[in-house]
Amino acid sequence: MGSALDAVVAFFFKYPLRMFARGDVVIAPVVPLLAVAVAAAIAVPLVAFLYSRVRTLRPVDRIVLGALRASAVLLVLGCLLRPGLVIASAVPQRNVLAVLIDDSRSMRVRDVGDTTRLRATQRVFDDTSALTKKLGERFALRRFRFASHASPLANAASLTASGTQSDLASALDDVREELAGMPLAGIVLVSDGADNGNSVYEDALLAMRARRVPVYTVGVGSERFERDLAIERVNAPTRALAGATMLIEADVRVRGIGKDAATVVAEADGRVVATEVVRAPEKGDIAHVRLRVPPMPPGTYRLGVRARPLANEIVVENNEWQAGLEVRPGPDRVLYVEGEPRPEFAFLRRAVAGDSGIQVVGLMRSAENKFLRLGVKDSLDLLGGFPTTREELFQYRALVLGSIEASFFTAEQLRMISDFVNKRGGGLLVLGGRASLSEGGFADTPLSDVLPITLARAQINEEGPALSVKVRPTRAGEAMAALQLGATTSASKQRWDSLPALTSVNRSGTLRAGATMLLAGTVEGGRADVPVLAWQRYGRGMSAVLAVQDAWRWKMDFRMAVDDDTHQTFFRQLVRWLVDDVPEPMEITATPARVAPGESVTLRAHVADRFHVDVNDAAVTALVTSPTGTMTTVPLEWSLREDGSYTGAFVATDSGRYSIAATSKRGGGRDTVQSVSTTLLVDEHGADMAQAELRVPLLTRIANETGGRYYPLANVGELADDAIYTESGVTVREAKDLWDMPAVFLLLALLLGAEWGYRRWRGLA
Numbered sequence: 001m002g003s004a005l006d007a008v009v010a011f012f013f014k015y016p017l018r019m020f021a022r023g024d025v026v027i028a029p030v031v032p033l034l035a036v037a038v039a040a041a042i043a044v045p046l047v048a049f050l051y052s053r054v055r056t057l058r059p060v061d062r063i064v065l066g067a068l069r070a071s072a073v074l075l076v077l078g079c080l081l082r083p084g085l086v087i088a089s090a091v092p093q094r095n096v097l098a099v100l101i102d103d104s105r106s107m108r109v110r111d112v113g114d115t116t117r118l119r120a121t122q123r124v125f126d127d128t129s130a131l132t133k134k135l136g137e138r139f140a141l142r143r144f145r146f147a148s149h150a151s152p153l154a155n156a157a158s159l160t161a162s163g164t165q166s167d168l169a170s171a172l173d174d175v176r177e178e179l180a181g182m183p184l185a186g187i188v189l190v191s192d193g194a195d196n197g198n199s200v201y202e203d204a205l206l207a208m209r210a211r212r213v214p215v216y217t218v219g220v221g222s223e224r225f226e227r228d229l230a231i232e233r234v235n236a237p238t239r240a241l242a243g244a245t246m247l248i249e250a251d252v253r254v255r256g257i258g259k260d261a262a263t264v265v266a267e268a269d270g271r272v273v274a275t276e277v278v279r280a281p282e283k284g285d286i287a288h289v290r291l292r293v294p295p296m297p298p299g300t301y302r303l304g305v306r307a308r309p310l311a312n313e314i315v316v317e318n319n320e321w322q323a324g325l326e327v328r329p330g331p332d333r334v335l336y337v338e339g340e341p342r343p344e345f346a347f348l349r350r351a352v353a354g355d356s357g358i359q360v361v362g363l364m365r366s367a368e369n370k371f372l373r374l375g376v377k378d379s380l381d382l383l384g385g386f387p388t389t390r391e392e393l394f395q396y397r398a399l400v401l402g403s404i405e406a407s408f409f410t411a412e413q414l415r416m417i418s419d420f421v422n423k424r425g426g427g428l429l430v431l432g433g434r435a436s437l438s439e440g441g442f443a444d445t446p447l448s449d450v451l452p453i454t455l456a457r458a459q460i461n462e463e464g465p466a467l468s469v470k471v472r473p474t475r476a477g478e479a480m481a482a483l484q485l486g487a488t489t490s491a492s493k494q495r496w497d498s499l500p501a502l503t504s505v506n507r508s509g510t511l512r513a514g515a516t517m518l519l520a521g522t523v524e525g526g527r528a529d530v531p532v533l534a535w536q537r538y539g540r541g542m543s544a545v546l547a548v549q550d551a552w553r554w555k556m557d558f559r560m561a562v563d564d565d566t567h568q569t570f571f572r573q574l575v576r577w578l579v580d581d582v583p584e585p586m587e588i589t590a591t592p593a594r595v596a597p598g599e600s601v602t603l604r605a606h607v608a609d610r611f612h613v614d615v616n617d618a619a620v621t622a623l624v625t626s627p628t629g630t631m632t633t634v635p636l637e638w639s640l641r642e643d644g645s646y647t648g649a650f651v652a653t654d655s656g657r658y659s660i661a662a663t664s665k666r667g668g669g670r671d672t673v674q675s676v677s678t679t680l681l682v683d684e685h686g687a688d689m690a691q692a693e694l695r696v697p698l699l700t701r702i703a704n705e706t707g708g709r710y711y712p713l714a715n716v717g718e719l720a721d722d723a724i725y726t727e728s729g730v731t732v733r734e735a736k737d738l739w740d741m742p743a744v745f746l747l748l749a750l751l752l753g754a755e756w757g758y759r760r761w762r763g764l765a
Helices: 002-013 017-022 033-052 059-079 117-124 130-138 168-178 201-211 343-351 411-422 489-498 566-580 687-691 696-706 713-723 742-762
Strands: 024-027 083-090 096-102 140-146 150-152 184-191 215-219 228-235 239-241 246-255 261-268 271-279 286-293 299-307 320-328 332-338 358-367 370-374 398-401 427-431 467-473 502-504 516-523 530-538 541-546 586-591 599-607 619-625 631-638 645-652 656-665 674-682 710-712 731-737
Touching (some): 033 059, 096 130, 096 168, 150 168, 168 184, 168 696, 184 696, 201 696, 246 271, 332 566, 343 566, 358 566, 411 541, 427 566, 541 566, 586 656, 599 656, 619 645, 710 713
Parallel strands (some): 096 140, 184 215, 215 710, 332 398, 427 541
Antiparallel strands (some): 024 083, 261 299, 358 370, 516 530, 586 599, 619 631, 656 674
């Protein structure tokens, strides 16, 4: 369509539309501009006067014939202005044109006729091809290959399509920096657009615009696979507490299977741990799959989600997703504070009592300045009540506040709780009750901003009317592992529907921006639903509110069977959810999470002290152990951009699982030494295959935002004629006449012909 439009525009206006977009239309009058204006000012009234003298014409005839004749005269006078197109063009053989070719595994897909994307690209950009010869006559060509980064390329024949990551933004930056001292006329980017890099496009494109370097993108491949299964997105935990059931959500693209079913499995170290059947959705291509992974022993696993291949499937590499999973042994300590004896204190602790991964330490106020302490380490632990120092509070991974008023805490303790979530990264759960939330006077305290719902000012212990609420999960709640009460999604939904109603005495505020409601309560009497369980991220941690006061009824209600374990399951999973993502003082990550042998890996460590204050003066090193047992020490340097952040890099040489152990040292004391470990998967599968279809919108965006143009591979021959017109590098500006365009003469003939035709039609000729 674009080529046809260009041909039409060039026929009528001498030059293709893209030249008008890049050039400036100017005028260079052959006579003084004032003379042309005077002539026009005289000619139009003169034509009108002459036609007004012809008495045989009706008024409408005078208007039509006068307008046609005046337009023809103005068109001729306009030619005297000598309009032209001024456009910059590269001086032949004085500029560099970079050719940047995708060398990732997605280029192995066989969807360009009967050959692969790589082979089709090699034919077009081979040294002996017509396009290369034509470009070589006008530019000094510099070739590059890219996957995660760009590197020089001798010739197209040496491409191997072996990279597992496509980072277009990083590749553009690499080429721009490599050719910074040369007159760069433009960059030709040849790719399928299957990008999975971490770089920011806006920064790369802004740098290109600043230098006025156009990027000409060439798309290779098919925009749509007619028969394909692909793992589009996976939401899975990267770490978990031993004994927890994990829920994996996956979006699977399903095409071309008709009414047949496909199988999606979850694997841990190659062993199938969950299986689901998926069918083509009624609308669209994306099917949503939930896989329940049973509890796993402590250790590090290679977690994968895989769609079993179809017969005659074009691409099978995008059927798989993999990542590392760390299952820690526990137990994780949780502090539960209650202001008065009430059933929830006993029932919550009883629900998690049999869980070896969780230890709930109970602190209940039994009288003024007297406390019942359960699960403490020794006789001095929590002797004075709630912790008074950060060191004492930050040893816990989560905090549960029951029905206890804000005045119970000092101002410093309230700030400590806020910092416990924000800086320590702990989990906070506030339970409903007559002395909690707004009724407990927590509005306008440091804790109010931490919570996912707004709090209203209220008198302490000022109870509102008790509301009976029938609890049900929201759409977000249905997708949470912590709220699964059955072995399947349907069984869990049925269990929620059968539970008795609970009561709430707290004024429920609105959700904060960014907060999510997981459980909603249907209020009797037709009133609007109220939030029962809501949560939000706050700093490094998270907070949640369970705004009911008698969840124990899910155990003790007369309608519940004696052996029903709903209450235990709910609170055990809820408390586990609080501690799942709580960070350690020191953490390390490897990016990208999946690479191929020979690619660079960046290690990033975050180091804080025992009070979770970022540390910038530590000596941090990482010991990397390859699958073959080779050990490499990688020093990590402090990053000036972020407190407590240290980075380093190494090259993964072997396929398999790498073990990475990082150590941080400060001074000479033993208490300043920290260590942490993680794993890295190195394989040949290629993460860029997850979205291997040609991404025309991305390539078009890159071209448009830099002043370039997008070409399908079949139309890339037009590139040689377009690339010469650029404002980058060594250029010369030339003016091209527009007054002699075929459109001008055709319009003049049309005006005169219309005048003659009108005369004949009206019998005036």
